[in-house]
Amino acid sequence: MGDGPRGIEIFPDHFQVSTSGVETPQTPSSSSSCTNHEFQHSSNSRLWTKRSLKNAASILNLLSPRRLSWGNDTSGQEKVILSATEVKALQAEVADLEERESHLRAQLEHIDEVLRTCHLSGYLHMRTRWATLPGEPLPLDDTDVDDWLPRFVVLHGPCIFLYFLSTDLSPQDSTLLSDVVELGPMPCVTQEDGEVRYYFYILTRYGLRYECSGTSKVQVDNWLTALQEKCKLDSHSSTLGHHP
Structure with missing residues (x-):
């Protein structure tokens, strides 16, 4: 004792050196230092593993649909304790998640089909107006009326389809x-x-007028060009509409 650095006490005879087999001779000081290091490393490793398991359990418990009850089995390992009611509730939640996954997959497949097969698609702000019939008074100036709504518009085959959202499975109009x-x-x-x-x-032809708008001139020009080609209309013969 007293042979080591200041503040460290060394007990040369505390740890017995194994005599089995051929070993490299070690001084009492180096044997004690190595054993202490291995003991500390093993202790830290067990402590780190235990903390990691507790952290993982805490995260799983936090992210679970409900706060789960944790306990220890006969071997001291942590396990989840669930009642029959909790098991049924978890099974119901799993079924709901599977149903939601199925719905999301259907939405993804639908929008993928639309984008692959349509002539043109995209979001536009739209509103509708009806033409004035003979004998009816002229429509009021609705320039300041803000009734524009975003719609996902699809030009596909012989139709123009209007969806509330691109993920909708069926069109609104x-x-x-x-x-x-x-x-x-x-x-x-x-x-x-x-x-x-x-x-x-x-x-x-029924007097229904769709007014469409976008912030991109290229987008609006693309829609006009595509519709004129599909409808076989001459762009020069189209009359200019009233101010929105």
């Missing part, structure tokens, strides 16, 4: 291209925040 009698651009508008919106309209 549809219009046959053969019913379109007129379409064309509308004046662009600079809003209060400086954003410029571009407009175009689609008029059907």
